[in-house]
Amino acid sequence: xxxxxxxxxxxxxxxxxxxxxxxxxxxxxxxxxxxxxxxxxxxxxxxxxxxxxxxxxxxxxxxxxxxxxxxxxxxxxxxxxxxxxxxxxxxxxxxxxxxxxxxxxxxxxxxxxxxxxxxxxxxxxxxxxxxxxxxxxxxxxxxxxxxxxxxxxxxxxxxxxxxxxxxxxxxxxxxxxxxxxxxxxxxxxxxxxxxxxxxxxxxxxxxxxxxxxxxxxxxxxxxxxxxxxxxxxxxxxxxxxxxxxxxxxxxxxxxxxxxxxxxxxxxxxxxxxxxxxxxxxxxxxxxxxxxxxxxxxxxxxxxxxxxxxxxxxxxxxxxxxxxxxxxxxxxxxxxxxxxxxxxxxxxxxxxxxxxxxxxxxxxxxxxxxxxxxxxxxxxxxxxxxxxxxxxxxxxxxxxxxxxxxxxxxxxxxxxxxxxxxxxxxxxxxxxxxxxxxxxxxxxxxxxxxxxxxxxxxxxxxxxxxxxxxxxxxxxxxxxxxxxxxxxxxxxxxxxxxxxxxxxxxxxxxxxxxxxxxxxxxxxxxxxxxxxxxxxxxxxxxxxxxxxxxxxxxxxxxxxxxxxxxxxxxxxxxxxxxxxxxxxxxxxxxxxxxxxxxxxxxxxxxxxxxxxxxxxxxxxxxxxxxxxxxxxxxx
Amino acid sequence: xxxxxxxxxxxxxxxxxxxxxxxxxxxxxxxxxxxxxxxxxxxxxxxxxxxxxxxxxxxxxxxxxxxxxxxxxxxxxxxxxxxxxxxxxxxxxxxxxxxxxxxxxxxxxxxxxxxxxxxxxxxxxxxxxxxxxxxxxxxxxxxxxxxxxxxxxxxxxxxxxxxxxxxxxxxxxxxxxxxxxxxxxxxxxxxxxxxxxxxxxxxxxxxxxxxxxxxxxxxxxxxxxxxxxxxxxxxxxxxxxxxxxxxxxxxxxxxxxxxxxxxxxxxxxxxxxxxxxxxxxxxxxxxxxxxxxxxxxxxxxxxxxxxxxxxxxx
Numbered sequence: 050x051x052x053x054x055x056x057x058x059x060x061x062x063x064x065x066x067x068x069x070x071x072x073x074x075x076x077x078x079x080x081x082x083x084x085x086x087x088x089x090x091x092x093x094x095x096x097x098x099x100x101x102x103x104x105x106x107x108x109x110x111x112x113x114x115x116x117x118x119x120x121x122x123x124x125x126x127x128x129x130x131x132x133x134x135x136x137x138x139x140x141x142x143x144x145x146x147x148x149x150x151x152x153x154x155x156x157x158x159x160x161x162x163x164x165x166x167x168x169x170x171x172x173x174x175x176x177x178x179x180x181x182x183x184x185x186x187x188x189x190x191x192x193x194x195x196x197x198x199x200x201x202x203x204x205x206x207x208x209x210x211x212x213x214x215x216x217x218x219x220x221x222x223x224x225x226x227x228x229x230x231x232x233x234x235x236x237x238x239x240x241x242x243x244x245x246x247x248x249x250x251x252x253x254x255x256x257x258x259x260x261x262x263x264x265x266x267x268x269x270x271x272x273x274x275x276x277x278x279x280x281x282x283x284x285x286x287x288x289x290x291x292x293x294x295x296x297x298x299x300x301x302x303x304x305x306x307x308x309x310x311x312x313x314x315x316x317x318x319x320x321x322x323x324x325x326x327x328x329x330x331x332x333x334x335x336x337x338x339x340x341x342x343x344x345x346x347x348x349x350x351x352x353x354x355x356x357x358x359x360x361x362x363x364x365x366x367x368x369x370x371x372x373x374x375x376x377x378x379x380x381x382x383x384x385x386x387x388x389x390x391x392x393x394x395x396x397x398x399x400x401x402x403x404x405x406x407x408x409x410x411x412x413x414x415x416x417x418x419x420x421x422x423x424x425x426x427x428x429x430x431x432x433x434x435x436x437x438x439x440x441x442x443x444x445x446x447x448x449x450x451x452x453x454x455x456x457x458x459x460x461x462x463x464x465x466x467x468x469x470x471x472x473x474x475x476x477x478x479x480x481x482x483x484x485x486x487x488x489x490x491x492x493x494x495x496x497x498x499x500x501x502x503x504x505x506x507x508x509x510x511x512x513x514x515x516x517x518x519x520x521x522x523x524x525x526x527x528x529x530x531x532x533x534x535x536x537x538x539x540x541x542x543x544x545x546x547x548x549x550x551x552x553x554x555x556x557x558x559x560x561x562x563x564x565x566x567x568x569x570x571x572x573x574x575x576x577x578x579x580x581x582x583x584x585x586x587x588x589x590x591x592x593x594x595x596x597x598x599x600x601x602x603x604x605x606x607x608x609x610x611x612x613x614x615x616x617x618x619x620x621x622x623x624x625x626x627x628x629x630x631x632x633x634x635x636x637x638x639x640x641x642x643x644x645x646x647x648x649x650x651x652x653x654x655x656x657x658x659x660x661x662x663x664x665x666x667x668x669x670x671x672x673x674x675x676x677x678x679x680x681x682x683x
Numbered sequence: 684x685x686x687x688x689x690x691x692x693x694x695x696x697x698x699x700x701x702x703x704x705x706x707x708x709x710x711x712x713x714x715x716x717x718x719x720x721x722x723x724x725x726x727x728x729x730x731x732x733x734x735x736x737x738x739x740x741x742x743x744x745x746x747x748x749x750x751x752x753x754x755x756x757x758x759x760x761x762x763x764x765x766x767x768x769x770x771x772x773x774x775x776x777x778x779x780x781x782x783x784x785x786x787x788x789x790x791x792x793x794x795x796x797x798x799x800x801x802x803x804x805x806x807x808x809x810x811x812x813x814x815x816x817x818x819x820x821x822x823x824x825x826x827x828x829x830x831x832x833x834x835x836x837x838x839x840x841x842x843x844x845x846x847x848x849x850x851x852x853x854x855x856x857x858x859x860x861x862x863x864x865x866x867x868x869x870x871x872x873x874x875x876x877x878x879x880x881x882x883x884x885x886x887x888x889x890x891x892x893x894x895x896x897x898x899x900x901x902x903x904x905x906x907x908x909x910x911x912x913x914x915x916x917x918x919x920x921x922x923x924x925x926x927x928x929x930x931x932x933x934x935x936x937x938x939x940x941x942x943x944x945x946x947x948x949x950x951x952x953x954x955x956x957x958x959x960x961x962x963x964x965x966x967x968x969x970x971x972x973x974x975x976x977x978x979x980x981x982x983x984x985x986x987x988x989x990x991x992x993x994x995x996x997x
Contacts (some may be wrong), residue, residue, distance in 0.1 A: 057968045057969055058969065061962075061965040062961060064968075065891065065894065065964065068887075068891065069702060069891060069895065070702055071703045072700060072702065072709075073701075073703035142840045142858075143840055144839035145832050145840075145842065145882070145883065146833075146839060147832070147883070149885075149887070153703075154703040154888075159839075168860055169860075171860075171862070172860045172861060172862055175862035176862070176863060289803040296720055297716045297719065297720050297746075299746065299749055301748050305748060309716055309745075309746075310716070311712075311713045311864070312985045338747070338748070339747065340744040340747040348701065350701050350706055350709055351705070351709050352709040352710075352713050352745070353713035354747070389860050401869075402865060403865050403866075404865070405865070458863050459864060459865075462863045463865060464860075464862060464865045464867055466869060470871065471870060472857075473860050473861075478861050570802075597811070642852060649873045656901045662880070
């Protein structure tokens with residue numbers, strides 16, 4: 050900003066007027082500490098005069114103490130934040146930095162490049178329009194260069210700057226630069242990255258950062274900052290069909306009803322015809338309301354409040370779209386999933402997905418394949434663990450308006466939330482719908498559950514017995530079934546051990562297989578409920594979340610959770626199948642209660658404390674409970 | 684987005700690109716609406732400074748024509764500048780907003796002050812503890828704060844939606860990845876969320892916005908003759924007679940202003956004659972020291988901000 054100082058001093062008003070017309074560019078820098086990434090960002094801050102005297106004094110002290118540049122300033126020290134990472138000497142999270150030039154304001158996502166931090170790169174790339182990929186001129190393209198390029202391409206970044214750094218160390222060699230450039234272009238073409246600009250640099254010495262370097266007379270292209278200031282990255286988002294994600298229904302009084310949200314794409318004007326998704330209702334824009342008065346038009350990137358001419362039902366999470374180019378609606382998709390949690394993806398488990406302003410129930414099938422981010426090869430996979438990327442079929446529990454991710458990040462990207470911890474465990478990018486609303490028609494069945502249940506004169510129910518191995522689940526369930534049968538009820542006992550001989554023969558005891566085991570058993574029980582039966586399910590089913598999933602498959606009041614609560618010591622002493630002994634010898638890994646957790650139910654319909662009751666009393670209590678429920682659901 | 688190149692809409696008409704301030708404003712409004720929609724009892728922390736002033740204006744815009752659907756909370760220390768209190772009460776009254784003022788009753792009882800107890804204890808007990816008390820007492824599950832990522836190195840990695848444990852601690856390892864505009868604001872029982880709508884604003888952005896929007900700010904930001912003494916290299920304003928003077932110390936009237944506002948005994952003034960907004964911005968652009976230098980609490984130790992954050996300081 051130094052060259053602007055005189056203008057600031059003489060005519061601040063004119064200077065500010067110019068500053069207010071600045072645009073904004075968000076970009077990500079990819080590379081590791083070794084590539085000089087922190088030094089490059091430090092250089093941006095330093096050159097744009099954003100380092101103040103007090104910070105500079107601190108930097109000089111730090112450079113002498115922790116620096117790697119001898120007596121020179123170590124600019125990398127300007128950007129590392131947390132004490133933990135300062136000690137480790139690596140960047141462990143995405144950091145956001147700000148600098149500006151005469152023409153633009155920049156938001157830099159500084160993401161570490163180590164493989165284990167795919168999560169952070171993906172996070173940083175999600176809001177960026179351009180990526181600066183650093184390459185060490187001595188080393189050329191590395192595995193990590195491919196990884197970074199794949200990830201930014203996956204996240205929808207189209208503009209790449211290949212920063213060939215440390216050129217000073219290779220004698221500012223034109224050959225080295227041109228070879229790296231050519232190799233990279235071939236690779237970028239494979240990934241479908243349309244816009245690549247390579248720039249020869251030394252972040253340490255400042256070559257071609259803000260000023261053309263005399264050391265590279267053979268290079269006639271822009272400096273890094275020149276390019277960042279002028280590159281057109283908008284990709285014409287205003288040129289896409291109009292969408293508004295409804296965040297909040299604005300209703301200060303009875304005479305005003307507006308729909309507040311941000312426009313991810315397109316342009317809107319009063320009089321435009323719009324369609325509400327997923328309801329499909331149509332209306333016309335009456336006004337575009339803001340605090341600063343009504344607008345004649347609003348464009349992608351603005352936060353507005355739309356007032357429609359008709360009184361129609363619109364809620365948070367809905368999409369208001371151009372009536373003649375609305376998004377599709379679906380509940381089954383193919384998606385790329387990036388996993389971000391230490392706990393692996395459990396196919397079939399119910400998670401939450403937040404897409405736009407809508408939160409829906411979600412489950413993923415086993416991955417079709419996993420992508421090796423280093424080689425881009427597809428490999429078979431049964432699950433995804435931290436920092437792995439795969440392609441899966443995902444199911445939402447509601448019809449959801451969407452655009453493919455490549456067309457619209459806001460309507461095609463979603464975060465995956467664990468229902469118990471509420472942590473963000475992964476993200477998904479929708480590729481396309483596998484089943485659209487317009488080709489799904491539920492066959493209207495005349496003989497339905499109520500009709501079948503009426504024939505049996507019983508209330509269809511899932512009685513779900515959960516508890517440790519050897520707790521007595523099957524013994525009790527058998528006797529309950531005998532009693533119900535004698536009373537003329539049509540029952541069926543689904544026993545975990547028996548199911549594992551047939552339907553679930555292919556499953557083991559890993560957490561993922563346990564989830565699938567419970568899921569299949571729950572689905573069978575739900576079918577039996579639909580057919581009017583009372584099913585008794587005996588499964589250890591150690592995870593709370595999976596039992597909740599089973600409960601959600603049937604209607605309210607149709608699920609009776611029976612916690613057969615036997616202390617571990619008692620179950621282990623009984624050990625009817627000799628399994629505890631085996632587990633203690635280490636022959637049975639993942640055994641519930643020994644080296645795999647059991648999450649006890651929090652609010653079971655029936656809690657049977659086996660240390661305080663006999664089997665007969667337990668059976669009596671369950672049968673009484675089942676028979677005394679109201680005949681119809683509440 | 685490039686200045687001067689009009690885009691075409693899909694119907695063919697030319698569209699004016701948004702400026703960086705328009706984009707920042709739209710982003711902050713989006714964040715606020717999302718936070719309100721996803722929480723039960725939101726509150727806005729109002730510290731009376733310029734960042735709070737901008738945040739408050741953005742809230743007025745986000746929910747217009749409705750009033751912002753949350754109260755303002757001022758965690759008071761009783762040691763703020765008198766002009767700040769007057770400005771605070773006037774602002775809440777004029778905008779018709781609920782204002783909650785919380786003073787840690789233990790601090791009131793013990794008479795905690797920066798002179799006898801030191802700046803660290805003073806700040807910790809009034810502000811850090813006071814904030815926790817206020818949030819717990821009113822059962823707020825989400826609080827807006829005006830912090831910016833450019834203020835300090837340890838803030839560069841702060842999320843827009845930051846989850847705090849039931850003890851209000853910030854754990855860098857438990858922060859959630861934040862992608863696109865899809866914020867996860869869900870909490871477990873006892874957990875709360877701090878939301879920072881100004882995350883991507885810089886100090887210059889804030890001043891530019893105040894200028895364009897004509898947002899009222901506390902007069903202390905403008906230079907005026909004020910009684911000050913020089914202590915530990917800082918110019919401290921003698922705002923009332925509670926301030927003990929050292930032997931031989933006499934307040935002198937000097938033309939000074941403040942770049943940041945806090946407790947008056949802990950906030951350094953700068954010598955200045957800038958008494959208009961444009962003069963302030965000019966001085967800011969030509970200045971050579973960073974904004975936080977005027978705050979005594981940051982000098983305590985190198986990574987002091989990070990430590991404070993883990994303990995629950997905003």
